[in-house]
Amino acid sequence: MLKNKFLTFLSFLAITFSTSLIGGLATIKFKEPWYSLLNKPTFNPPDWIFGPVWTSLYLMMTVAIWLYWHSNYSDRNTVYIYFIHLVFNTTWSVVFFVFHNMALALLVLIILIALIINLILRFKRVKMLSAFLMIPYLLWCSFALILNTSLIILN
Template identity: 45%
Template sequence: MRFKPLAFILSIAITLSIGALGGFATAQSVKTWYPLLNKPSFNPPNWLFAPVWTSLYILIGIAAYLVWVKRDQVQHFPRTVAIYFIQLILNLAWSFIFFYLHEIGFALAEIIALLIVVILNAVMFYKIDKWAGLLFIPYILWVSFASFLTYNLFILN
């Protein structure tokens, strides 16, 4: 299969754009509200989140590209695209719910839904392209950790 640079760049740009939108929701609260929360001992330092999420968004974009180039071979491609965009929307929504609205309990429920959809997305991608599915493993692990962290923030606050 021939490499398609524009599709590759667009796939990554879409996910990084979602991350940037989430960053806007997060930016102010990271300086004002978030430092005031009681946090568990395993809470990562704030500087870690941006590089982790940037790396994850790039992996997610690469996975989307690998699936997109095989779209003509996929009978359920529209459903796959729908699940992909649902997980991106849920990903973005968490930042707004947690950091903008300061609704930790709602954010906990939302991130559990996100985790379920991310796993579903990974399985769907894996069935189309093994590497696309495997590229979701770090994302699944991070959202699992973020879910546990959100749970602890909810309990502590």
């Protein structure tokens, strides 16, 4: 059982951080000079903050889904929703940084936040710690929603 738990953790970790890799590559390749030329709100975080924050969030997301998966009442549909939410997570970076479409990125972010809330509610019924681990992610994405909206208004 321990080996199975270890392998599932590694699997969830690889899948979750693959999302990070794809989004990160899209951001690095297409961010500049476009993003630097945008008018930004005063509360726009410095670039260096995004790496540590997202690394922490992806790790918490991984632990949340792993704990949920190994609980007594987990269901596959919730895991599928987790994977779908990862697609939307990556899609935001591609739409925003590759296509420079802030309005469509905002729509993707709204869907992503709805999926995160859905996951929190599903996790809460089975594994409260998994729900709690998703709250910082929800808060960060809510901040991103405000930031994304501000960028549309300012540009």
